[in-house]
Amino acid sequence: MTATRQTLAEKIIARAAGVDSVRSGEIVTCKVDLAMIHDSGGPRRVKPILERLGVGVWDPKRVVVVSDHYVPAFDAESAAILKLTRDWVRDQDIENFYDQQGICHVVLPERGHLRPGLFVVGGDSHSPTGGAFGAYMFGVGATDMAGVLVTGETWIRVPETIRLRWDGDLPDGVSAKDMMLKLCATLGMDGGDYQAVEYCGSTIAGLSMTERMTMSNMAAELGAQTGLIAGDQTTAEYIRQAGGGAGDFIGVQGDPDAPCRVEHKFDASALDPQVAAPHSPANSGPVQEADKVKIDQCYIGACTGAKLNDLRMAARVLKGRKVAAGTRLFVAPASTQITAEAAADGTLASLTAAGAILLPSGCGACAGYGAGVLAEGEVCISSTARNFKGRMGAKSSQVYLGSPFTVAASAVEGRIADPREFLSEGAA
Structure with a gap:
């Protein structure tokens, strides 16, 4: 029997669902490897829900909390939100708390929390940033996040993959941000159709990790659920320097001939x-x-x-x-x-x-x-x-x-x- 050809997104979701393979459109329940929340959409939203249910966090070691929206406190209300966040983190025994250390989407990889193959849920719309590390990461609202924090699981409709291939060298003065603005203009803000965008091509392979983060971050502006870039040596080196374990990043790759919804091709060398x-x-x-x-x-x-x-x-x-x-x-x-x-x-x-x-x-x-x-x-x-x-x-x-x-x-x-x-x- 011929093995099922799977995209990178399908492989990560299948592992999280505990099955050999998944198909686009299928609804599966996945175990969450990591959950990330911040001071704005986090404790102040989920704390009342968990209290009504009389439960706590399923695994404090798998939760990362970052205060980044109301920092530093600029009025009494913002100070109260930060205090609530700190108190809740202490009450839930969450050790991975980064208080006023930076923006969650940057702090998370900086501190070595991401690696290829992980299934990660974030409480912010720009959570697709984690896709730069070959992790399937996407954003959810407070109600869904409360469910994740209680059970360690969430459901997902397996997406189709939209491949965005960039080849050629970027001219001096042109960056990943320009690439993403070009994509927004070309595909529109619903061009991702809440599917999995996967970036590939020689241009992507040549980008630094922080430039790749810009690409994955702005998958949200394309309306995608996540923005994936397969792990490689550049990924592994960044993760090692951040103190994380890169794992089998070579093994977490999509099949080259896996079917996708569509592939769009772009020439980076011609970009203004x-x-x-x-x-x-x-x-x-x-x-x-x-x-x-x-x-x-x-x-x-x-x-x-x-x-x-x-x-x-x-x-x-x-x-x-x-x-x-x-x-x-x-x-x-x-x-x-x-x-x-x-x-x-x-x-x-x-x-x-x-x-x-x-x-x-x-x-x-x-x-x-x-x-x-x-x-x-x-x-x-x-x-x-x-x-x-x-x-x-x-x-x-x-x-x-x-x-x-x-x-x-x-x-x-x-x-x-x-x-x-x-x-x-x-x-x-």
Whole structure:
């Protein structure tokens, strides 16, 4: 009998379901390897449910809690939410608690919690980030998360796989963020149809882990359930440095001839820097189309746009230059570990010397919390994943999206600008 050909998504789900194989459309119950929640959608939402049921967490060692939305506390309400989170973590004997250490989607892999083949559930819409590590990770709401925390299991309808193949070398000044904005424009925000997106091709193989995280993170903007990248030596090396066990990453691969719903092909070498106009990532096009739009604020932050390589992109543009008069540039590193590394290698010095204002690590203005939110009518370009109306502040504000390269170039010009012009001419 010919063995069933399975995609990477199907193989991971089959293992979690305790069966040899699964088929798309089938509904199965899976054992959860890891559950991640944060201060906004976590304890304050699930605690009352668990209390009504009179139960606790099924396995505290398999739960990770990160405080990242209301940090640092900016009013009495946010302080109360953080206190509730800390108290609940203590009461449930959860050791994997990262309090004000950074954004959950970055902290989770930084601390070695992810590896290929895991079936992981997160309490946030950008949980597909874990797919960069070859783990099947997706987001759920508080009610479903409460069920996971009690039973250690959840149900899933086995998805079809949509392959997104990128080949060719990225030009200088173009990054994974530009690739994702191009995908949003081409496929639309429902192009993933809540299926499993799998990224492949020579371009993907050449990306760093943090750039792969951007790809998987923004699978959410495509409407996918998860965004998978098969594990390889790059994956294994990152996990080892993070103190985790890479496991049999070579063995956790989809069958090359496994059927998928569709495969889309893209040429990375022909990609221009992309900018998304308000109020959707799907409103993306080459930076030239948004050139000269005057801006009030530039924001380099969030799980998508403030990892170490993101900060280094911005520093390349800003080194030896200054932020334009009348324009403000905020930088919120995605984790405290990234802040320390950027301080040690001189990246932060280049950013602050140019006039950037350093903010604490956390979700911050990306989700409309704390410092950096926008006033009525203000225009911002941001390295975040979303630019929905009112998300970063006043409903009349306008948010454009770009890579850290593009955000930094725009900060220097005081208008949306093409970063390639700055990289080609060197430091001013």
